Amino acid sequence: MMKGIQDYYPDHFGQCYGCGRLNEHGYQLKTAWDGEETLTRFTPSAYHTAIPGSVYGGLLASLIDCHGTGSAALALAKEKGIQLEGFNAPRCVTGSLQVSYKKPTPIDSTLEIRGIIKEVKGKKVVVEIRLLSKGEVCVTGEVIAIQVPDDFGK
Ligand SMILES: CCCCCCCC/C=C\CCCCCCCC(=O)SCCNC(=O)CCNC(=O)[C@H](O)C(C)(C)COP(=O)(O)OP(=O)(O)OC[C@H]1O[C@@H](n2cnc3c(N)ncnc32)[C@H](O)[C@@H]1OP(=O)(O)O
Numbered sequence: 001m002m003k004g005i006q007d008y009y010p011d012h013f014g015q016c017y018g019c020g021r022l023n024e025h026g027y028q029l030k031t032a033w034d035g036e037e038t039l040t041r042f043t044p045s046a047y048h049t050a051i052p053g054s055v056y057g058g059l060l061a062s063l064i065d066c067h068g069t070g071s072a073a074l075a076l077a078k079e080k081g082i083q084l085e086g087f088n089a090p091r092c093v094t095g096s097l098q099v100s101y102k103k104p105t106p107i108d109s110t111l112e113i114r115g116i117i118k119e120v121k122g123k124k125v126v127v128e129i130r131l132l133s134k135g136e137v138c139v140t141g142e143v144i145a146i147q148v149p150d151d152f153g154k
Helices: 057-080
Strands: 032-034 037-042 092-101 111-121 124-133 136-147
Touching: 037 057, 057 092, 057 111, 057 124, 057 136
Parallel strands: none
Antiparallel strands: 032 037, 037 111, 092 136, 111 124, 124 136
């Protein structure tokens, strides 16, 4: 599996259900740069069903959520010139999450979640997200992520 910004969060940020590397029950999303965009992949299982053939919308929202905060952390690291090593990644939590379901999301394919950084202003980052299945955009969203201090959650 590719390495993501989540691999550079310290242990107390590694417990997140969506993206914590230490949560054995979670999705363990990995968010990385893909050119100017950010990218996460997730392969749904049959039990992630809404109606047969389509992915449950709440799951799709949580993929957008954690990919958004991870993308924001990548953007802050880039802006501040931080070389990722050890557990030194900037960390963000979700301020707001907006999701728009454009069409049913086929479940029998690996999903691609792509982020575009729209704004970095102080500790606030706005990320626009597209979620694709079989090459088609099924869901769009916007995450406003806010950087928190290093001791947040300790
Ligand atoms: C308390 C529990 C938190 C749990 C966090 C879990 C940690 C996870 C750890 C590790 C995983 C890695 C991370 C993955 C995360 C996964 C996603 C989640 O599930 S996160 C959980 C859901 N989110 C919350 O529970 C946030 C609760 N809210 C807060 O803690 C604060 O309200 C916070 C940090 C979001 C903002 O508080 P301020 O005091 O730092 O912000 P100000 O200084 O007032 O504003 C700065 C800028 O941000 C905007 N802003 C602030 N809050 C906003 C909001 N809610 N929506 C939109 N914009 C907001 C403001 O308008 C301002 O923007 P202008 O500079 O004026 O342009």
